[in-house]
Amino acid sequence: MSFHSLRRLGVSALAAVRRFFRPALSPAERYREINGRCFSSFYEQERMLADRPRMEFYHTAIQRHIQPGDRVIDLGTGTGILAAFASRRGAAKVHAIDHSSILKTARTLAQANRIERVDFISAHSTEFSLPERVDVILHEQMGDCLFDEAMVANVCDLRDRLLKPGGLILPSRFEFYCEPVKIRDHLHVPFIWELEVHGYDYAVLERQRPQDPAYYQFSSTNPTLIEHYLTAPAPALTLDLQTVNEAELPHEVTFTRTVVHAGRLDGYAVYFRVLVDDDLRLSSGPLDSGRAPHWGFRVLRTDRDDFAAGDLITVRLKVGSWPDVSSWRWSHVKHPPAGPDPEPVNGVHRNGA
Numbered sequence: 514m515s516f517h518s519l520r521r522l523g524v525s526a527l528a529a530v531r532r533f534f535r536p537a538l539s540p541a542e543r544y545r546e547i548n549g550r551c552f553s554s555f556y557e558q559e560r561m562l563a564d565r566p567r568m569e570f571y572h573t574a575i576q577r578h579i580q581p582g583d584r585v586i587d588l589g590t591g592t593g594i595l596a597a598f599a600s601r602r603g604a605a606k607v608h609a610i611d612h613s614s615i616l617k618t619a620r621t622l623a624q625a626n627r628i629e630r631v632d633f634i635s636a637h638s639t640e641f642s643l644p645e646r647v648d649v650i651l652h653e654q655m656g657d658c659l660f661d662e663a664m665v666a667n668v669c670d671l672r673d674r675l676l677k678p679g680g681l682i683l684p685s686r687f688e689f690y691c692e693p694v695k696i697r698d699h700l701h702v703p704f705i706w707e708l709e710v711h712g713y714d715y716a717v718l719e720r721q722r723p724q725d726p727a728y729y730q731f732s733s734t735n736p737t738l739i740e741h742y743l744t745a746p747a748p749a750l751t752l753d754l755q756t757v758n759e760a761e762l763p764h765e766v767t768f769t770r771t772v773v774h775a776g777r778l779d780g781y782a783v784y785f786r787v788l789v790d791d792d793l794r795l796s797s798g799p800l801d802s803g804r805a806p807h808w809g810f811r812v813l814r815t816d817r818d819d820f821a822a823g824d825l826i827t828v829r830l831k832v833g834s835w836p837d838v839s840s841w842r843w844s845h846v847k848h849p850p851a852g853p854d855p856e857p858v859n860g861v862h863r864n865g866a
């Protein structure tokens with residue numbers, strides 16, 4: 514064995530030993546690592562940049578709400594696009610932070626586009642500080658399920674430490690939706706125990722309902738999956754990052770609505786809307802016209818249940834931790850229009866709820 518082979522063997526053995534003894538990451542640290550790795554890829558960045566409603570929304574919001582001379586933090590700058598918009602708008606200084614290696618690309622792009630007055634900082638936002646507070650915090654930290662990219666914790670942390678009193682968070686107002694939906698018949702995949710395939714019955718498998726929370730939800734970017742909402746959409750939760758604190762978010766959301774569009778309940782579509790001005794909104798809602806296409810929406814699956822127009826549905830979403838969608842549990846109760854007493858439904862989702 515050559516000296517070089519021996520050295521290589523030694524180095525890889527050492528790396529294996531280090532991996533073995535490395536302290537286990539906490540869920541927050543593991544999430545950071547995954548997030549940083551995910552956004553280092555050109556593919557993730559180009560999906561977001563090619564999303565026209567998204568880019569139009571941010572460009573207009575920055576033109577309208579960032580004033581020449583403002584000092585700005587761009588939390589999670591990615592390729593530096595929002596920082597560039599703010600600089601071109603006349604911001605006196607933009608502190609563009611990102612914890613992912615994509616920051617190198619942001620520097621290259623800013624130079625190639627002659628963008629000035631932007632400081633690029635390779636850091637996680639919670640480890641970033643400044644000697645003076647800023648006028649604006651700019652960010653795009655919305656996950657498919659709104660909360661799942663730690664938006665509330667990260668923005669509120671910067672707000673409390675580094676935003677001037679009366680300063681602006683752009684964007685700050687959000688609506689979170691959890692809408693009962695019917696999926697188009699030809700695209701609907703029932704739970705296995707609901708199936709009968711040419712007389713072959715799978716009902717016996719209901720006893721083996723999986724415990725894995727991931728089984729009870731899926732993501733899609735295909736809005737044609739959804740045939741219709743059963744009720745008139747309304748936010749299950751609204752929040753304003755100017756004032757909210759993560760600890761104040763409720764751990765349970767319940768709403769009761771009248772079914773206006775009869776049909777089979779297949780699950781709840783989770784999506785969000787962002788509000789800046791009356792005429793400036795962004796939506797990931799599958800049935801919203803002009804939806805931002807790169808965001809997926811999540812379907813929280815339910816056991817089959819059929820609703821008639823006029824029925825009432827009460828939906829309950831219990832949340833262990835908003836950023837961790839695997840901690841969410843959901844159930845519903847059907848109230849027929851005539852009876853005052855709720856009738857518990859067979860097949861209420863029992864994912865540990």
Ligand SMILES: C[S@@+](CC[C@H](N)C(=O)[O-])C[C@H]1O[C@@H](n2cnc3c(N)ncnc32)[C@H](O)[C@@H]1O
Binds near residue numbers: 612638
């Ligand atoms: C959804 S991308 C948005 C990128 C860019 N602002 C845009 O609009 O195209 C979110 C970016 O934030 C970064 N990020 C997420 N959490 C962060 C944190 N707490 N501190 C610093 N960067 C973060 C990610 O690495 C990613 O590049």
